[in-house]
Amino acid sequence: MSSPALARVVELVVHRGTQRVLDGVSETLCQGEVVAIMGENGSGKTTLIEAFAGLIPLRSGDVIWAENGNSIVVRDSQGRRNQPPSMGLTLQKGGVCGDETVMERISVSLSVAGIEHSDDQIMELLSLWGLEHRANDRLAHLSGGQSRRVAILGGLAPAALSNSPLVVLLDEPSEGLDDSAKDILRNWIRSLSSRNHAILMATHDKDISSSADRVLTIRDGSIEEQIGKSLGEICDLPQSGERGDKTPVSSLLQWSVKMEVRNPIETVGRVTPALVAILLSYALLSGQDFQLQDSRLHASLILAPAFISAVSSPALVQRLSESDCGRWWNAVLGPIARPALSITGASILLPIPITYLSWAVLSGTFNGGEYEDVAMWLWIPALALMDLAIAATALHLLVSDLSRSSSAPAPLILIVLVWPFLELTDALSSIMDNGMSWSLSVHDPVVSCIVASLISALVWLAAVMIPDY
Amino acid sequence: MNGEIEAIVTYSILAAMLFSYTFSRISSLSKLKRQIAGKPTEDSRE
Amino acid sequence: MANCSTLAIPITIVGMICVVITALLGFFYAPLVDPNSWNAPEAYRILYWHVPFAWTSFLSFCLLFMGASSWYVRRSESGWTMLVIGSQLGLLFGLGVIISGPIWGSAEWGVPWDWGDVRLNSYALLTSVALFLVMSIRSQPDGEETRDTLAAIGLFGFVLVPVTAVATTLWRNRHPGVILRESGETGVDLEIKQLMGFGAFSFFVLFIGLVLLNYSIYSLRRELEEQNRQIDKEVLS
Numbered sequence: 001m002s003s004p005a006l007a008r009v010v011e012l013v014v015h016r017g018t019q020r021v022l023d024g025v026s027e028t029l030c031q032g033e034v035v036a037i038m039g040e041n042g043s044g045k046t047t048l049i050e051a052f053a054g055l056i057p058l059r060s061g062d063v064i065w066a067e068n069g070n071s072i073v074v075r076d077s078q079g080r081r082n083q084p085p086s087m088g089l090t091l092q093k094g095g096v097c098g099d100e101t102v103m104e105r106i107s108v109s110l111s112v113a114g115i116e117h118s119d120d121q122i123m124e125l126l127s128l129w130g131l132e133h134r135a136n137d138r139l140a141h142l143s144g145g146q147s148r149r150v151a152i153l154g155g156l157a158p159a160a161l162s163n164s165p166l167v168v169l170l171d172e173p174s175e176g177l178d179d180s181a182k183d184i185l186r187n188w189i190r191s192l193s194s195r196n197h198a199i200l201m202a203t204h205d206k207d208i209s210s211s212a213d214r215v216l217t218i219r220d221g222s223i224e225e226q227i228g229k230s231l232g233e234i235c236d237l238p239q240s241g242e243r244g245d246k247t248p249v250s251s252l253l254q255w256s257v258k259m260e261v262r263n264p265i266e267t268v269g270r271v272t273p274a275l276v277a278i279l280l281s282y283a284l285l286s287g288q289d290f291q292l293q294d295s296r297l298h299a300s301l302i303l304a305p306a307f308i309s310a311v312s313s314p315a316l317v318q319r320l321s322e323s324d325c326g327r328w329w330n331a332v333l334g335p336i337a338r339p340a341l342s343i344t345g346a347s348i349l350l351p352i353p354i355t356y357l358s359w360a361v362l363s364g365t366f367n368g369g370e371y372e373d374v375a376m377w378l379w380i381p382a383l384a385l386m387d388l389a390i391a392a393t394a395l396h397l398l399v400s401d402l403s404r405s406s407s408a409p410a411p412l413i414l415i416v417l418v419w420p421f422l423e424l425t426d427a428l429s430s431i432m433d434n435g436m437s438w439s440l441s442v443h444d445p446v447v448s449c450i451v452a453s454l455i456s457a458l459v460w461l462a463a464v465m466i467p468d469y
Numbered sequence: 470m471n472g473e474i475e476a477i478v479t480y481s482i483l484a485a486m487l488f489s490y491t492f493s494r495i496s497s498l499s500k501l502k503r504q505i506a507g508k509p510t511e512d513s514r515e
Numbered sequence: 516m517a518n519c520s521t522l523a524i525p526i527t528i529v530g531m532i533c534v535v536i537t538a539l540l541g542f543f544y545a546p547l548v549d550p551n552s553w554n555a556p557e558a559y560r561i562l563y564w565h566v567p568f569a570w571t572s573f574l575s576f577c578l579l580f581m582g583a584s585s586w587y588v589r590r591s592e593s594g595w596t597m598l599v600i601g602s603q604l605g606l607l608f609g610l611g612v613i614i615s616g617p618i619w620g621s622a623e624w625g626v627p628w629d630w631g632d633v634r635l636n637s638y639a640l641l642t643s644v645a646l647f648l649v650m651s652i653r654s655q656p657d658g659e660e661t662r663d664t665l666a667a668i669g670l671f672g673f674v675l676v677p678v679t680a681v682a683t684t685l686w687r688n689r690h691p692g693v694i695l696r697e698s699g700e701t702g703v704d705l706e707i708k709q710l711m712g713f714g715a716f717s718f719f720v721l722f723i724g725l726v727l728l729n730y731s732i733y734s735l736r737r738e739l740e741e742q743n744r745q746i747d748k749e750v751l752s
Binding site: 471472473475478480482483484486487488490494495497498502504505 | 535542555557610623731
Binding site for chain 1: 590630639640643644646650651654655656658659660661663665667668670671672674675678679682689744
């Protein structure tokens with residue numbers, strides 16, 4: 001084909017365990033092309049789609065996309081990874097979170113791709129797929145078929161509203177669709193192709209693959225190519241709009257906040273153990289004579305509830321594990337996925353209020369009146385707990401990369417965070433005994449807090465950088 | 470207290486760990502060898 | 516490979532016998548330390564296994580680290596094998612260190628754990644990483660991405676060793692207290708040194724035997740898996 005290439009893979013070799021799934025595969029996706037990938041179960045269809053999206057580690061080869069005439073290496077076998085250009089992506093499991101509404105799902109797909117849009121445009125898209133009456137329903141409340149329509153529309157919408165050619169990757173798009181939805185899908189595929197978008201889809205459905213210009217069959221790691229039938233009718237699509245700047249990180253942040261406001265499992269999940277810890281400590285300390293105890297015990301009990309809330313598993317991990325939602329974000333964010341997710345998923349708002357609450361409840365049990373000035377400086381060690389929370393989230397995300405992450409004992413690699421906690425206990429204890437000091441010797445609270453933050457930062461760096469090297 | 474009991478307890482725990490691990494590995498190896506030797510080949514299945 | 520499998524069991528058994536001899540010598544041959552300067556003079560005999568356990572776990576963690584690096588940089592299958600074996604042996608011997616150390620510490624100094632002891636804390640950290648790897652390797656499906664994640668966690672564990680060392684040193688500066696001695700520096704008797712040397716040799720032989728044993732098991736499992744895959748294909752066709 002003479003059309004410009006939008007994406008290509010060069011000499012890809014991908015393994016699954018010791019088995020070679022793709023063996024030296026090279027393919028180019030050009031503007032206006034519809035390409036179907038077919039093959040038996042386990043032949044590598046999904047692997048090829050996800051390799052194009054930059055999700056799969058490569059034994060050798062490169063994945064290269066084009067944007068504005070420039071080539072971007074989305075992934076190579078040396079560990080290099082870059083954020084791919086705007087694309088539409090529908091994964092086999094959907095890549096959606098059950099707490100999202102239909103409207104939000106489409107909006108997020110468009111924002112991440114940098115497509116400016118209005119609610120009216122989204123409603124128009126939904127109406128074309130028979131979903132406008134479900135716009136404000138949560139995906140978890142839809143039927144399987146409706147949820148699948150939303151996931152597919154989320155993959156097609158960026159191309160539908162884009163005025164420049166995009167790549168659309170669809171993995172088993174017809175799975176879960178009824179015949180009328182399949183017709184809509186086939187016609188949309190041909191219509192998007194007529195607007196110069198490139199569509200690559202993995203499918204075993206002959207009705208859908210009949211809309212392809214080329215059919216690739218994967219067998220024993222290699223590809224055999226045949227000419228496709230290019231069937232399907234061109235239908236009316238909404239007017240395309242302007243492309244703005246991609247805002248993946250702010251889209252992620254807004255998405256996280258919305259999910260949490262709608263279903264505050266993160267807040268409840270972190271605050272509950274913290275409150276239990278405060279009340280337990282209060283029950284144990286009341287009526288005890290702690291005149292002879294040093295302030296380290298008190299300091300550790302004050303900080304323990306916030307520490308517990310910081311290291312608890314973030315709700316974001318559960319949300320991302322639903323229907324490969326995390327994988328979708330990973331694909332569209334590229335290498336900034338891990339750092340961005342570790343910060344958005346961390347409990348950075350809770351350490352300070354929980355620490356002050358803990359102080360308010362517990363200080364009465366150990367003559368807190370002697371430590372009058374402590375409340376003025378309590379925010380300093382509590383601030384360092386925010387760094388610890390971000391490091392803990394990065395570790396939880398590292399473990400969640402495993403396909404059966406619920407079977408992996410995450411607390412074992414969180415043990416290292418005891419060190420920052422001990423440093424902060426020392427800092428608070430020093431403030432309680434000697435008042436606040438701003439000097440910089442090893443025994444001073446500021447240094448202890450800095451050391452705690454540095455340890456947390458090093459742990460965070462290791463957890464976000466090593467896996468994506 | 471001269472620590473004799475602690476020494477005996479420690480050696481017992483460590484010995485139990487070492488022996489049980491080593492013998493479980495040896496028996497795994499023997500079992501695998503038997504499994505591979507006894508696996509049906511194409512010819513024998515036909 | 517056939518040589519590995521043939522030699523593995525005899526070397527392991529020789530290692531075990533030598534290790535048992537070390538223990539018996541430690542109890543019945545090694546000299547008693549001065550009861551006036553030791554709180555629990557008999558408990559010092561723990562040394563003859565505790566220290567070789569520490570050295571062997573150090574070798575295992577090195578194997579783990581080399582394997583993780585090798586897989587990560589070159590996707591080498593032998594690197595992955597080293598990681599799997601290193602994590603198992605690191606867990607076994609590391610657990611031995613963090614069980615025997617506190618028992619001895621309790622008996623001798625009344626302190627089961629010293630947050631100011633760099634080695635004890637580092638061993639505890641690496642052992643917990645090894646436990647994580649062993650459990651995850653068993654529960655996760657084998658695949659490129661799983662291996663990448665676990666190798667990353669293995670490397671992550673090693674980045675934490677200097678972090679732990681610095682944090683421990685700072686803690687000790689602030690809280691100089693009881694120091695839990697773990698090395699074999701407790702005496703200078705020739706017999707003690709000889710026995711420590713024999714213990715080191717015994718555990719080294721056992722380590723080699725266990726590495727060969729695990730390598731053989733791993734190779735045979737892959738062979739069995741390949742046979743099963745062949746049968747899968749025959750069934751489908």
